[in-house]
Amino acid sequence: xxxxxxxxxxxxxxxxxxxxxxxxxxxxxxxxxxxxxxxxxxxxxxxxxxxxxxxxxxxxxxxxxxxxxxxxxxxxxxxxxxxxxxxxxxxxxxxxxxxxxxxxxxxxxxxxxxxxxxxxxxxxxxxxxxxxxxxxxxxxxxxxxxxxxxxxxxxxxxxxxxxxxxxxxxxxxxxxxxxxxxxxxxxxxxxxxxxxxxxxxxxxxxxxxxxxxxxxxxxxxxxxxxxxxxxxxxxxxxxxxxxxxxxxxxxxxxxxxxxxxxxxxxxxxxxxxxxxxxxxxxxxxxxxxxxx
Amino acid sequence: xxxxxxxxxxxxxxxxxxxxxxxxxxxxxxxxxxxxxxxxxxxxxxxxxxxxxxxxxxxxxxxxxxxxxxxxxxxxxxxxxxxxxxxxxxxxxxxxxxxxxxxxxxxxxxxxxxxxxxxxxxxxxxxxxxxxxxxxxxxxxxxxxxxxxxxxxxxxxxxxxxxxxxxxxxxxxxxxxxxxxxxxxxxxxxxxxxxxxxxxxxxxxxxxxxxxxxxxxxxxxxxxxxxxxxxxxxxxxxxxxxxxxxxxxxxxxxxxxxxxxxxxxxxxxxxxxxxxxxxxxxxxxxxxxxxxxxxxxxxxxxxxxxxxxxxxxxxxxxxxxxxxxxxxxxxxxxxxxxxxxxxxxxxxxxxxxxxxxxxxxxxxxxxxxxxxxxxxxxxxxxxxxxxxxxxxxxxxxxxxxxxxxxxxxxxxxxxxxxxxxxxxxxxxxxxxxxxxxxxxxxxxxxxxxxxxxxxxxxxxxxxxxxxxxxxxxxxxxxxxxxxxxxxxxxxxxxxxxxxxxxxxxxxx
Numbered sequence: 001x002x003x004x005x006x007x008x009x010x011x012x013x014x015x016x017x018x019x020x021x022x023x024x025x026x027x028x029x030x031x032x033x034x035x036x037x038x039x040x041x042x043x044x045x046x047x048x049x050x051x052x053x054x055x056x057x058x059x060x061x062x063x064x065x066x067x068x069x070x071x072x073x074x075x076x077x078x079x080x081x082x083x084x085x086x087x088x089x090x091x092x093x094x095x096x097x098x099x100x101x102x103x104x105x106x107x108x109x110x111x112x113x114x115x116x117x118x119x120x121x122x123x124x125x126x127x128x129x130x131x132x133x134x135x136x137x138x139x140x141x142x143x144x145x146x147x148x149x150x151x152x153x154x155x156x157x158x159x160x161x162x163x164x165x166x167x168x169x170x171x172x173x174x175x176x177x178x179x180x181x182x183x184x185x186x187x188x189x190x191x192x193x194x195x196x197x198x199x200x201x202x203x204x205x206x207x208x209x210x211x212x213x214x215x216x217x218x219x220x221x222x223x224x225x226x227x228x229x230x231x232x233x234x235x236x237x238x239x240x241x242x243x244x245x246x247x248x249x250x251x252x253x254x255x256x257x258x259x260x261x262x263x264x265x266x267x268x269x270x271x272x273x274x275x276x277x278x279x280x281x282x283x284x285x286x287x288x289x290x291x292x
Numbered sequence: 293x294x295x296x297x298x299x300x301x302x303x304x305x306x307x308x309x310x311x312x313x314x315x316x317x318x319x320x321x322x323x324x325x326x327x328x329x330x331x332x333x334x335x336x337x338x339x340x341x342x343x344x345x346x347x348x349x350x351x352x353x354x355x356x357x358x359x360x361x362x363x364x365x366x367x368x369x370x371x372x373x374x375x376x377x378x379x380x381x382x383x384x385x386x387x388x389x390x391x392x393x394x395x396x397x398x399x400x401x402x403x404x405x406x407x408x409x410x411x412x413x414x415x416x417x418x419x420x421x422x423x424x425x426x427x428x429x430x431x432x433x434x435x436x437x438x439x440x441x442x443x444x445x446x447x448x449x450x451x452x453x454x455x456x457x458x459x460x461x462x463x464x465x466x467x468x469x470x471x472x473x474x475x476x477x478x479x480x481x482x483x484x485x486x487x488x489x490x491x492x493x494x495x496x497x498x499x500x501x502x503x504x505x506x507x508x509x510x511x512x513x514x515x516x517x518x519x520x521x522x523x524x525x526x527x528x529x530x531x532x533x534x535x536x537x538x539x540x541x542x543x544x545x546x547x548x549x550x551x552x553x554x555x556x557x558x559x560x561x562x563x564x565x566x567x568x569x570x571x572x573x574x575x576x577x578x579x580x581x582x583x584x585x586x587x588x589x590x591x592x593x594x595x596x597x598x599x600x601x602x603x604x605x606x607x608x609x610x611x612x613x614x615x616x617x618x619x620x621x622x623x624x625x626x627x628x629x630x631x632x633x634x635x636x637x638x639x640x641x642x643x644x645x646x647x648x649x650x651x652x653x654x655x656x657x658x659x660x661x662x663x664x665x666x667x668x669x670x671x672x673x674x675x676x677x678x679x680x681x682x683x684x685x686x687x688x689x690x691x692x693x694x695x696x697x698x699x700x701x702x703x704x705x706x707x708x709x710x711x712x713x714x715x716x717x718x719x720x721x722x723x724x725x726x727x728x729x730x731x732x733x734x735x736x737x738x739x740x741x742x743x744x745x746x747x748x749x750x751x752x753x754x755x756x757x758x759x760x761x762x763x764x765x766x767x768x769x770x771x772x773x774x775x776x777x778x779x780x781x782x783x784x785x786x787x788x789x790x791x792x793x794x795x796x797x798x799x800x
Contacts, residue, residue, distance in 0.1 A: 016333075029335035029718035031539055107739045111761075129708075131695030140698040140708065286738035288708055288763040290696065 007232035089113075092275040097150035100282055107282065114283025117276050121268065122284075130287050134246060135263060140287040143243040146235050146290035154281035160267030161235065168267060172223055178258030183219065185258075191215045192253040198228050199240050201248060339601040340534060342444060343454040343592070347619025356432045357441055365486065368493035372396075377718045377754035385495050388510045391724040391755070397679065398755075400716070409675040413668055420664035422547055424656055425637055427559040430543065431614035436536050439487070439529035440598065443480055450476040454595055464799055481522065488521030534599040542704055544609055554655045558613045559638040560593075560604040563646045571628050586630045593617035593635055603635055613637075685723070686714040687782045689762075696798050707797050708767040713760070713782055715752040721784050722751050729778040730797060734765040750782070764797060774799055 004163055006015050018025040048054060053069070055062045081087075088109045092100065100106045119128060125136045131136035137145065146156050146169055159165045162173075177183040183191070194212025197203045217226070224230055228239035237245060245263070246256050268277060284290070372382035372395055379386065384393040392399040421428050430437060442518055451457045460469055466628045492514045493501055504510035505518075527534055537544065551557075565587035569577065577584035587604065594602045596617050601610040603617050615637070622632040642652035692708035700706055715721050726747045727735050734745035735762045742748035752758045765776065776797040783790045 027333065029333050031535060032334040033535065034539065035334050104739060108759075127694050129692050129694035131698075138695060138698060140695055140706070141700050143701040173498060175390070238701070242699055242703040243701055274449050286761055288706060288736075288738065288761070289700075 082241070085113075089275050092278055096277075097154060097278060097285075100278065101150065101285070107286075110279040110282040111286060112279075113276065113279035117272065117280050118283055121272065122280070123264075130284060136166075137245055138243070139284050140289055141243055142289040142291070143238065143241055144232065144289070144291065145230075145237050145245075147232050147291055148289055150281055150285050150290065153284050153290070154277060156265065157272075157277050157280055157284075158267065158269040159267045162262060162264040163267040165267030165269065169235055171233075173262030174256060174260045176258065176260030177219065179260070183215065183257070187215050188254055188257045191220070191257065192250050195228065195239055195253055196248070196250060199242075199248070297514050305463045337535065338600060340598065341454040341595075342598045342616070343595040343620070344448055345596045345616050345619040345623065347622055349615030350619050353441060353614065353616075355430060357438050360433065360435075360438055361442065365490045368490065368498035374398075376422035376719050379497060381497055383494060384497075387495060395503060397721070398716070400714075403682075406675060406679070409671050412671045413675075416664045416668045416671070419550060420661060422550055423552070423555055423658070423661045423664060425613070426551065426555050427544070427547055427611070427613040430537065430547075434612075436528060436541070437598075437612060437614065439483075439525060440533045443482060443529040443533075444598065446479045446483070447476055450479065471773045477530075480526055484522040484525035484529070485518065487525045487798050491521050492517050501642065508546055511557055534610070537599055539608055548609065551656075552641060552660065553641045554640060554652035554658055556602060556637040556654065557607060558611060558618065558635065559640065559643070560606070560635050561633075561643055561646075562604070563643045565604070565634055580628060586625065586634050588624070588628065590624055592620040592624050596620035597736075607640070683789070683791060684716045685721070685782060685791050686716075687780060687785060687791050687793045688712045688714075689780050689793045691795050691798070697800065699800075700765065704765050704767055705797075705799050709764065709780075709795060711760050711762045711780060711793075712757055713750055713752050716755065718788050720753050721786065722749050723782040723784055724748075725750050725760075725762070727762075727778055728781065729776055730764075730766050730768070730786055732767045734763075734767065736763045736765075737761065738763070750762075766797065 005038070006017070006024075007013065008015055008024065011026060013026045013028060016025045016027040049062070050065055051068070052064045053061055054064065088106075091106060092110060092113070095106060100110050102223075118126075118130070122130070126132050126139055127136075130139035137143075142148065144152065146152060146161065156169060159167045159169060161169045162171075175182070178185065178188055189211040190208055192212075193203050193207035194209050194216055197207070197209050197212075203209070216228075220228075223234065223236045224239055226235075230236040230238040244252070246261065268280075270291050272280070294520060367380065367383050370382040372393075374393075378398070379393060381393065382395050384391075386393065390401045418429055435619065440766055447457070452472075460472075461558060489505070492505075496514070501510060501514065505514060532540075551611050562585075564585065566585040567583065568585050568587040568589045571588050574584040574586075576590065593604070594600070594617075596619070597603070597611075598614065598616065599610045599612055601608050603611060618633065618637075621635045622683050625632050625634055638652070639654075642654075643651050688711070690710040690712075692710070696707075697707070698706045711725070713723055713725075715723075725735070726739070727733060736745060737743055737748045737750065740748055740750060740760070746761075750758065750760055756792045762780070776799075777794060778797050779792050779794045781790055781792045
């Protein structure tokens with residue numbers, strides 16, 4: 001038995017008696033409190049089973065003492081955040097859009113509120129930065145089909161365009177001149193040439209602009225006006241500026257005339273609360289194209 | 293096997309060797325001990341009762357203790373006037389507003405790299421201390437040592453010095469013993485509680501927080517942190533003590549790898565001390581002209597040691613080099629009329645030199661100490677330079693990613709930017725924002741009226757950052773090249789200071 005507690009000559013340390021291929025294991029014992037600490041952590045972990053949801057059961061799981069749920073924890077945090085923002089949101093609700101823009105603090109808050117609301121609700125069509133795409137207007141430019149003042153933008157967001165909202169913005173849709181046979185293909189192409197030339201775009205020198213103008217005056221002026229400037233009250237676009245919702249190429253214009261256009265936007269009143277709609281209107285207005 | 297025997301010539305050499313090899317049984321290992329699974333793998337703690345000492349190093353330790361604890365407990369109450377727009381606490385970590393105040397220095401979150409510099413300096417200072425005199429950090433400056441020292445002083449005051457304490461522990465519980473032990477734990481907890489209390493004061497206005505804590509108006513997190521630090525201080529300084537140094541702290545291991553033969557470590561000068569004998573016997577030997585050591589084996593050095601080390605065994609992982617054994621030994625040497633410093637800050641090298649009759653020497657200036665000092669100096673100089681020349685304003689620009697550019701109704705091009713303007717001064721400044729790079733541009737900030745498209749005055753509050761949306765349009769007849777470099781400038785007319793940031797104007 002004495003040889004069991006053999007002492008290593010070089011280090012003066014006792015050995016455990018374990019030997020592998022002639023290599024003896026020195027016994028450098030851990031402090032006992034370390035062991036107790038280890039047991040304590042195991043006991044501590046049991047506390048988690050009691051307090052938090054942990055063990056899976058056949059159809060459910062152990063819920064823990066306090067019925068804690070990560071989803072509810074997030075809801076609590078969100079509520080706390082809402083409560084923290086409460087006073088500013090109340091200010092936003094009380095102020096007019098003009099007052100919001102005039103107050104730097106409110107403007108900053110409205111833009112900060114508008115950014116995530118835009119990302120969640122508007123970006124799918126209008127793009128993350130409101131850059132738009134074919135058929136979905138770019139909100140950064142200064143061409144507004146239904147008006148670019150703060151109140152115009154808010155109104156459009158609230159009630160939508162050709163939406164199911166009873167107060168929706170409703171204008172005459174672009175008729176499908178080609179499909180319903182009102183104009184022939186050649187006539188439509190002639191008008192397209194004329195529209196492009198009137199907008200200052202390059203046209204085929206052989207195009208018969210006079211004939212195009214004649215057809216334009218007969219069919220288009222009712223909505224687009226004699227000079228093609230459009231009509232915001234009815235949501236009729238300006239045909240003379242540099243912005244083309246569906247493209248300025250001849251083919252795109254022909255397409256619009258042949259098949260017609262009736263762009264729509266959903267109404268957001270009821271889906272978004274009024275402070276959020278106001279924040280969105282301010283956010284969109286400050287993209288840079290907003291009108292005074 | 294039969295095939296192999298029939299065609300031996302065709303066999304590959306290796307296979308042949310294997311086939312021919314004779315497998316012998318391994319010779320039995322005879323001198324092995326029986327495997328013993330009953331060997332204790334966990335050691336019980338040996339309680340240490342460090343004896344009180346007087347002397348040079350004890351005095352140094354007292355001074356360091358007063359200084360470091362004094363700074364720790366009182367610094368939050370030191371005031372530093374920064375004007376009305378900033379807190380007036382000299383040292384404050386303002387987590388809510390993301391600011392760190394240190395007297396005249398204010399650090400923003402993006403300047404936390406200063407902490408990197410501080411960490412480098414701290415590491416190098418530790419290495420330098422180690423190269424000069426071993427673990428003096430451990431022995432004098434480490435919070436674990438300082439608080440343990442304080443707690444042991446309380447223990448000696450309540451339960452008595454080493455012998456008295458040991459004696460008392462062997463006796464049954466009496467009212468007196470209970471009272472003494474109770475008082476000790478009460479005082480420990482008070483110190484621990486005040487340690488946690490001082491900690492939270494660095495994170496809020498100290499006088500206000502003290503009042504709030506006392507009236508139970510302080511935030512829950514403050515009480516929580518006080519609780520945590522009360523517990524850790526009480527546990528680590530009161531109960532864990534040397535166990536922290538022996539088992540928990542990584543520095544002794546790193547230190548052992550960094551030391552060299554010239555570092556002045558607490559050393560038992562065995563050239564003088566050995567052979568050990570009692571005072572009388574040594575004197576008798578000396579009279580006979582025979583070698584006699586100065587060590588009288590009184591164990592005062594061991595009894596004084598806060599980690600329970602016998603320094604006479606040589607360099608030791610448990611030794612924190614506090615020098616208390618030097619004081620203990622010096623007192624004994626004085627009593628027996630032998631020269632002091634049988635134990636001293638010395639090197640093994642010098643012991644060997646003395647043994648061979650050479651002159652001992654101390655070499656503090658060495659390659660490594662010079663290198664550490666140089667690194668400290670360089671990093672410190674870089675930090676000072678950047679601190680002294682850092683700007684009180686700055687601008688950064690982010691180009692809109694979608695859309696990259698906008699075509700307006702009359703054909704002009706516009707780019708949108710998010711511009712952040714920093715004002716590190718403690719008063720509001722009106723920065724004039726302008727842009728360079730395009731000859732004919734229009735600069736606008738939604739919400740702020742500008743100067744007809746050329747400049748916009750952006751007010752930025754004291755010690756704040758402001759983000760503004762900046763729209764840059766060009767009236768040039770032809771669209772600019774796909775990308776034109778733009779430089780945004782902010783100018784503070786009051787001080788004339790400027791800052792700029794560059795981005796690009798992008799077109800189709």
